[in-house]
Amino acid sequence: MKNFKFLALSIMISSLLAFATACGNEAEEGATEGTTTEETTEGATSEETSEEAAELEGEVAIDGSSTVAPIGEAVSEEFAGVHPKVQAPIGVSGTGGGFEKFIAKETDISEASRPIKEEEKTAAEEAGIEFTEFKVAFDGLSVVVNKENDFLDQLTVEDLKKLWIEDGNVKKWSDINPDWPAEEVKFFSPGTDSGTYDYFNEVILEDEQIVKSAQLSEDDNTLVKGVTGDKNGIGYFGYAYYLENKDNLKVVPIVNEAGEAVEPTNETVESGDYNPLSRPLFIYVNNASIKDKEHVYEYVKFYLENAAELATEVGYVSLPEEEYTTQLETLEGLK
Template identity: 70%
Template sequence: MKSFKFLALSIMISSVLAFAAACGNGDDSGSTPEQQNTEQAEENGNTEGEGEGSDDLAQLEGEVGIDGSSTVGPIMEAVSEEFGAAAPNVKAPIGISGTGGGFKRFVVGETDMSNASREIKDEEAQQAEENGIEYTELEVAFDGISVVVNQENDWIEQLTIDELKTMWIEDGTATKWSDVNPEWPEEEISFYSPGTDSGTYDYFNEVVLEDEPVAKAATLSEDDNVLVKGVQGDKNAIGFFGYSYYLENKDSLKVVPIVNEAGEAVEPTAESIESGDYNPLSRPLYVYVNNASVKDKEQVYQYLKFMLENAGDLAEEVGYVRLPEDKYNEGMETIEGLR
């Protein structure tokens, strides 16, 4: 990862080596030690106004307002942590109110950036337009919604999308496992789902439930850790959330392979998500940014540049799948164009 901790160390080492080399040249250098130090400082420094060096970031001040998806949250928390090491005077805490909750704040200008696990809805875009908010959509990583059951569940080896729909839809026909498959136990199913403000809920609702209501018996929460604990503690539980949260808890959960469009049962992995084999539950993750914030707030501009330079590495570190490099480069060009 392009950590500024390592950058600072590299600059220090380069300075020591350069000074040693200069001293080794003796009188042939033609300059005093003071001149040599000045020349070395100029070589190590960035062009004035570029704002890309560690010294420039260290001088930045202000805040970056960020809220939104709990799924995208781990990536952005990692970005804020690393950026904070280079720009300690910039505050960039990550709010986790869900994709919908984040957009509610973003479209009225309360935040500079909104993390989202789905694309902005037409009505949200209309609200932004009515409030004079112009924005840019950036992709940051790939995710695969992971369907999980309790480790003691020994009857499910795979699920089709139709079985998921039968199970999760609120039509009263499937409340027990045996209602989905007569060979499964006659036990009540416990459902754990992201809350209605979650982009993960919206995506699952669209792709699996085809916009039908989710089972009323489901426990809904914007906090994915609540869902994880619920499934961990109930033999008859089933839940779904982002791939990162499954990876973090894979030793205490059983992930369910999903039958894809080709009729193959596929488990979510970095490879199956990136290749698209884990369909239809693979999806991109987004960050939406207020264009005016990029133009008028140096700290927002620098934060976004840092994010795009490091998002791939950080996404992998926290359990998601990086985008092709040209996607990040394309995002960088877009941000530069907003200045």
């Protein structure tokens, strides 16, 4: 009997211990599961917060040259695929008009088809703006005529001067060559706010007045329509706009310094054989925007990293790879 009581007591104690152990394990598992869930939730929240903080957003204010605009538009489109919350629309006020907005602190980036002028530099300094110039591509300023023009096969710089400089007379093709038609030439030129106009003025007009009959426009597409719509039309604009409309236009070979008539092509622009109408294209960046706006810094970095490919795609000529590398190092130094 005593042995039976002792056995019963032992069984009861064992059962209690087993029950307590089971409860303890469940509690521990519950605590572990709770902690794991909490930690997972906190971890996910932390990652989401980090991703949100890393995601760029804002607007990059850009204006300037209509010649550089096709590169900028391609860059903005590709950049939006990586950073959809960053807006980077491209304005086309012309190089001069773009610099006016840049100096007024209305833009972060100014696209230019010529270097900044001394008076523009001075105005920027007086406005307290520090900026950096980046070269993005080469362009061959293209002289074009109507597709029906079957007599003009080349022009010299002197021919261009005779045609485009105002001298008080109605300009006819026969003024350049008596074998050409005695018909009035119709001129289409970028507007005076355009860097393309400035470059043509410097190289061809040499600061003389452009023909008064010339139709001026900051929109290169307007110039294309003007030349294609008049059999006696002649105009000039960036190489990309010629390529885009080459089926409807005839490009004119220009006699270079070596006496050779050369058409603008990627090869002749890059080699310098297409002179004197080859030129570099630029963007000017407000240094304060680089330092204070992460999305502007990332946009300019993306621009320089992809300019070679995108400039070529839209019809311009890329710089040597080492020039982009050097400029990226310059950009990094501005942060």
